[in-house]
Amino acid sequence: xxxCMVKNLWRMLSVAYIVFLLNMYAIPAYAxxxxxxxxxxxxxxxxxxxxxxxxxxxxxxxxxxxxxNLSVKWTQRKIERQNEKTDL
Numbered sequence: 836x837x838x839c840m841v842k843n844l845w846r847m848l849s850v851a852y853i854v855f856l857l858n859m860y861a862i863p864a865y866a867x868x869x870x871x872x873x874x875x876x877x878x879x880x881x882x883x884x885x886x887x888x889x890x891x892x893x894x895x896x897x898x899x900x901x902x903x904n905l906s907v908k909w910t911q912r913k914i915e916r917q918n919e920k921t922d923l
């Protein structure tokens with residue numbers, strides 16, 4: 836139990852040290868992102884995520900069948916190759 840606690844403590848200190856170093860050497864951007872721009876970017880990302888989810892939900896069964904058919908064809912080819920080797 837103590838080894839686990841020491842390991843976790845060491846991990847947390849390492850992460851804290853890395854974060855400290857990254858913040859110490861941060862370069863200022865001298866830029867301003869307008870709140871409207873941020874809202875627009877958020878809407879675009881949300882639209883992409885939602886449309887991808889809907890497309891996967893609608894075509895889920897077709898996608899699953901496609902990959903199952905690929906695995907069946909691959910297995911059949913493998914069996915045919917083995918049969919050809921044994922026939923020779």
